[in-house]
Amino acid sequence: xxxxxxxxxxxxxxxxxVGMAIVGLDGAFLHVNRExxxxxxxxxxxxxxxxxxxxxxxxxxxxxxxxxxxALAAGEIDRYQRDRRYRHPDGSVVWGxxxxxxxxDAEGGPAYVIGQLEDITARRAAEERAERRAAQQSALxxxxxxxxxxxxxxxxxxxTVRAITDILDVSLAGLSELRPDAEGVRYVSGANxxxxxxxxxxRLDEAHVLYxxxxxxxxxxxxxxxxxxxxxxGLVARGLASGVTVxxxxxxxxxxxxxxxxxxxxxxxxxxxxxxxxxxxNVLTAAVRRIAAxxxxxxxxxxxxxxxxxNRALLLDRLRLALARARREQHWTAVLYLDVDxxxxxxxxxxxxxxxxxxxxxxxxxxxxxxxxxxLARLSGDEFAILCEGLDEVTESAAIAERLLAAVRQxxxxxxxxxxxxxxxxxxxxxxxxxxxxxxVLRDADVAMYRAKRAGRGKxxxxxxxxxxxxVERVALTNDLRRAIERGxxxxxxxxxxxxxxxxxxxxxxxxRWTHPERGEIPPGRFIPLAEQHGLIGALGSWxxxxxxxxxxxWQDAGLALGDMSMSANVSRVQxxxxxxxxxxxxxxxxxGLSPNGLMLEVTESAVMEDPDVAHATLRQLGRAGxxxxxxxxxxxxxxxxxxxxxxxDVLKLDRGFIISLATSRQSVAxxxxxxxxxxxxxxxxxxxxxxxxxxxxxVEALGCDxxxxxxxARPVAPDAAPGAVDRLDAALQGxxxxxxx
Ligand code: C2E
Ligand code: CA
Ligand code: CA
Numbered sequence: 001x002x003x004x005x006x007x008x009x010x011x012x013x014x015x016x017x018v019g020m021a022i023v024g025l026d027g028a029f030l031h032v033n034r035e036x037x038x039x040x041x042x043x044x045x046x047x048x049x050x051x052x053x054x055x056x057x058x059x060x061x062x063x064x065x066x067x068x069x070x071a072l073a074a075g076e077i078d079r080y081q082r083d084r085r086y087r088h089p090d091g092s093v094v095w096g097x098x099x100x101x102x103x104x105d106a107e108g109g110p111a112y113v114i115g116q117l118e119d120i121t122a123r124r125a126a127e128e129r130a131e132r133r134a135a136q137q138s139a140l141x142x143x144x145x146x147x148x149x150x151x152x153x154x155x156x157x158x159x160t161v162r163a164i165t166d167i168l169d170v171s172l173a174g175l176s177e178l179r180p181d182a183e184g185v186r187y188v189s190g191a192n193x194x195x196x197x198x199x200x201x202x203r204l205d206e207a208h209v210l211y212x213x214x215x216x217x218x219x220x221x222x223x224x225x226x227x228x229x230x231x232x233x234g235l236v237a238r239g240l241a242s243g244v245t246v247x248x249x250x251x252x253x254x255x256x257x258x259x260x261x262x263x264x265x266x267x268x269x270x271x272x273x274x275x276x277x278x279x280x281x282n283v284l285t286a287a288v289r290r291i292a293a294x295x296x297x298x299x300x301x302x303x304x305x306x307x308x309x310x311n312r313a314l315l316l317d318r319l320r321l322a323l324a325r326a327r328r329e330q331h332w333t334a335v336l337y338l339d340v341d342x343x344x345x346x347x348x349x350x351x352x353x354x355x356x357x358x359x360x361x362x363x364x365x366x367x368x369x370x371x372x373x374x375x376l377a378r379l380s381g382d383e384f385a386i387l388c389e390g391l392d393e394v395t396e397s398a399a400i401a402e403r404l405l406a407a408v409r410q411x412x413x414x415x416x417x418x419x420x421x422x423x424x425x426x427x428x429x430x431x432x433x434x435x436x437x438x439x440x441v442l443r444d445a446d447v448a449m450y451r452a453k454r455a456g457r458g459k460x461x462x463x464x465x466x467x468x469x470x471x472v473e474r475v476a477l478t479n480d481l482r483r484a485i486e487r488g489x490x491x492x493x494x495x496x497x498x499x500x501x502x503x504x505x506x507x508x509x510x511x512x513r514w515t516h517p518e519r520g521e522i523p524p525g526r527f528i529p530l531a532e533q534h535g536l537i538g539a540l541g542s543w544x545x546x547x548x549x550x551x552x553x554x555w556q557d558a559g560l561a562l563g564d565m566s567m568s569a570n571v572s573r574v575q576x577x578x579x580x581x582x583x584x585x586x587x588x589x590x591x592x593g594l595s596p597n598g599l600m601l602e603v604t605e606s607a608v609m610e611d612p613d614v615a616h617a618t619l620r621q622l623g624r625a626g627x628x629x630x631x632x633x634x635x636x637x638x639x640x641x642x643x644x645x646x647x648x649x650d651v652l653k654l655d656r657g658f659i660i661s662l663a664t665s666r667q668s669v670a671x672x673x674x675x676x677x678x679x680x681x682x683x684x685x686x687x688x689x690x691x692x693x694x695x696x697x698x699x700v701e702a703l704g705c706d707x708x709x710x711x712x713x714a715r716p717v718a719p720d721a722a723p724g725a726v727d728r729l730d731a732a733l734q735g736x737x738x739x740x741x742x
Contacts, residue, residue, distance in 0.1 A: 175260075246258070568599075603615070630687070
């Protein structure tokens with residue numbers, strides 16, 4: 001009976017689904033069941049003979065376990081429960097939920113211990129995995145955040161490497177970068193700082209890294225001892241036995257480098273480890289691309305795409321810094337504004353390609369003329385600016401300007417062998433200890449450049465205070481002019497033109513007037529250039545044209561003789577360079593039902609030369625439609641007679657300066673003769689402008705001019721006063737045969 005019961009207990013013990021053991025007070029196994037043998041991976045024999053609890057425990061668990069067991073064995077406690085780790089002979093770790101209970105003898109003293117062990121390895125593994133995943137997730141989130149904002153890549157790289165060693169059970173992690181020459185790699189970040197760079201330590205897994213780069217996917221080294229794909233001596237030398245690497249992407253889908261982690265023991269690296277490393281590599285890839293994109297953008301936003309020189313923004317930035325420094329220093333700062341002469345001409349006659357090529361060629365030549373510390377920038381089109389700091393004397397800036405002008409002259413234009421480029425330079429100087437605003441300094445240099453241009457090509461000019469007053473006023477006046485055009489504050493006056501042969505008025509010139517609300521009358525010679533420089537001339541020109549035609553229509557409708565006379569309007573060089581001018585003019589005529597041959601457009605030779613192709617096409621189209629063309633201001637500027645043959649001219653207007661010089665210059669007289677001769681041959685008329693004296697009138701008539709215009713006959717008058725002025729002038733001209741009337 002007793003025997004039966006004992007058998008039953010024995011078999012219950014033996015077959016139990018949990019591991020069971022009877023343990024002696026000395027810690028030795030007395031009985032073990034099948035399950036405990038299975039869980040611990042040991043035979044009954046091993047457990048009963050020799051392998052004590054201490055032997056199968058993990059080293060760091062042993063101490064705690066022993067003291068608890070001793071307390072139990074001493075009868076101080078009756079039981080305890082712990083989750084314990086055991087070493088499986090296959091090298092893996094087994095987790096057991098252990099319960100040890102003391103069995104006492106009849107006297108109550110400790111007899112033996114009953115141990116129970118439940119295999120919770122799978123559960124613990126799942127828990128650990130979940131924990132690790134959570135840690136990985138939060139590390140990834142943190143790194144991603146960092147990757148979005150960190151400007152300094154090495155900081156991100158070292159945070160990444162630290163995260164890997166913290167979270168994964170590896171002893172080393174590192175990031176290596178493919179060298180720009182794509183030959184070999186360098187360590188960007190390692191577990192400790194001596195790993196960074198090109199040191200021997202950095203080359204620990206160069207072959208592994210290169211193999212990864214070549215393959216473009218993760219490469220696992222499970223055990224260095226059996227690795228055959230590439231040499232792993234570097235790993236072995238560092239006491240590492242396993243490692244895994246993943247590629248990190250760089251700019252434009254090119255590889256950036258490789259992220260790796262390494263362990264001292266052979267290791268398979270499970271899917272989770274790989275996934276984390278890959279995710280980290282992806283974060284780095286995104287950061288590398290973002291930083292590259294930002295660098296590109298920054299470069300783009302601060303450089304000119306054609307020449308790669310700094311642009312206006314970067315120049316102003318450097319100028320601001322320079323001015324801040326200059327305030328404390330005993331040096332001069334200079335800004336030189338350089339504008340290529342006749343650049344438009346180069347573009348038009350040789351093509352935009354040639355223009356761009358010239359600008360590209362100019363950049364290095366200008367640089368060579370400068371000191372390394374100077375900043376050469378391209379502002380726009382054919383405008384460059386040069387910032388020179390630390391000049392000892394004002395004259396140094398002039399020497400720099402000379403060198404730059406020489407450099408421009410020496411730049412040959414490809415496919416334009418006979419063309420020698422030149423440039424004009426304006427210089428603005430800031431003296432030692434002076435407070436100045438960067439925008440102002442640049443604008444001053446610009447103003448001086450305009451002055452240099454006016455003085456002729458290939459010159460430089462220093463900004464002076466006279467120009468300063470000019471600039472301030474210019475800005476204010478430009479704003480006022482913009483408003484004046486919008487509000488219709490401009491008006492036209494009309495100056496009669498006298499036909500010598502018929503002794504009567506046969507034409508009018510419309511001249512624009514602006515009465516500034518505070519400053520009073522502003523001469524067109526002042527505000528027309530402003531309008532041209534600041535993009536207002538289009539609106540102004542259209543308004544003048546429409547208003548002049550409206551006036552003509554009103555005179556026609558009123559049945560006045562003026563309605564049938566020629567009406568001249570001035571066309572600015574900027575208007576003439578726009579291909580749509582012809583359509584605009586013809587449209588405006590058609591809208592008003594006016595005949596094109598009642599309209600004369602006055603253009604200057606320099607305006608035509610600015611964009612000869614467009615100007616010629618426009619003028620020819622207008623000429624064919626019947627609009628008449630006058631060449632204005634002949635005698636100032638280039639004034640080439642050859643040009644007269646090429647243009648579809650109806651009228652040539654001799655400049656007032658020319659008329660004045662007739663009294664003193666035999667040469668002027670000869671030229672006027674030649675011009676009037678030519679006019680007869682080519683079939684255009686000649687108008688002498690600015691006739692103020694009777695003598696001038698007689699001389700020009702004698703020299704063959706067909707018409708005269710000037711204060712002698714009539715000043716420009718308001719439209720309402722025009723009919724009366726014409727009547728009086730006509731009467732005077734015919735009545736007494738004398739020209740003086742008003
Ligand atoms: P411009 O086309 O040569 O116009 C003739 C200028 O000479 C006018 O000056 C006129 O008033 C002035 N003038 C006429 N007779 C005499 C004279 O006997 N003695 C003197 N000293 N001057 C005389 P204004 O109106 O001041 O115009 C100056 C310039 O402004 C014009 O020169 C023209 O280039 C420009 N301009 C005037 N109105 C317009 C316009 O509507 N559009 C454009 N684009 N330019 C205009
Ligand atoms: Ca004119
Ligand atoms: Ca003129």
